[in-house]
């Protein structure tokens with residue numbers, strides 16, 4: 001794993017920490033405190049929690065932590081064992097105030113900046129690795145922030161909903177049909193080989209035997225998904241997994257998150273405001289259950305789509321290797337679009353929207369969780385979650401590679417999650 005020099009790390013630290021402050025600038029004062037669903041945290045908490053984790057890491061590696069570490073443990077600790085404010089209660093407290101949290105950020109930033117040059121060279125690799133973990137953690141929360149803010153601003157009456165930010169115009173395309181790439185079968189290596197950042201869950205390179213398969217050159221589009229919706233896909237029990245059908249029955253969900261039918265016309269809520277549905281864009285904000293029902297519906301259409309299904313996470317990773325580096329051209333957070341781009345004839349596997357896979361989130365064969373307090377970071381979530389691959393238009397580019405494993409419960413829709421097809 002690459003170890004940053006002290007100068008590089010200082011620069012990176014400043015950039016990532018500033019990005020969190022920049023992203024909250026468009027918020028109204030009320031929005032810093034609002035929590036509109038249990039899974040989404042208010043902005044004050046994201047800003048404070050990422051700071052507390054950095055502070056805790058300073059303490060962990062024997063550097064000087066702030067004097068606020070214990071004081072802020074209860075409100076800003078997350079799932080780490082010990083006393084903590086429940087996740088769904090983060091919108092119910094007024095302490096620490098938003099100003100408290102901003103002051104805390106300044107304090108911890110100063111501590112880190114002052115200490116980086118003083119770390120003895122022998123200890124620098126460990127310090128640097130931990131600091132990179134803290135920054136990668138902050139980048140994960142930045143992605144959450146965009147998805148949470150999109151959800152938050154959708155809650156107001158349609159007429160009073162405010163866009164988060166104007167974005168560069170997105171090109172509308174004719175929505176070229178997908179082409180299919182053949183990925184040869186055989187033994188394939190899965191996992192992070194250590195040449196870029198990775199979480200503990202990616203390590204333990206191991207072999208998987210895959211049958212040959214084909215993968216579609218792009219994500220399923222809004223227009224394609226609309227046919228499923230218009231064909232009564234949400235009302236046909238035979239298309240759904242048992243738990244998915246129960247979920248549809250209890251939630252009365254009829255369309256992807258943020259689709260809204262106004263006067264007979266579908267509209268789509270984006271971070272740049274409400275817009276007509278654009279049929280050539282990737283469909284987005286669907287749950288695993290919706291993705292799964294869609295591919296079952298599509299496979300029944302026969303012809304080219306006979307036997308289509310969602311990929312396993314190993315198929316996705318193998319395809320990503322075979323197709324080459326599609327990450328360089330991918331639409332991640334740095335494009336500034338905050339929305340997936342319309343399909344073109346170019347192959348798009350990474351970026352735009354996370355791709356649901358059928359794989360349950362499980363440890364790799366030689367999985368070793370982090371030592372110490374970070375041991376809880378990922379492993380304890382290996383329970384009833386499905387893996388997503390590839391990153392989205394609100395994922396920071398340095399946070400994702402062909403081995404990155406994201407995971408969410410099968411009903412989650414507020415992430416930028418979509419569908420890619422494979423067939424055997």
Ligand SMILES: [Fe+2]
Nearest residue numbers: 049078137141
């Ligand atoms: Fe966190």
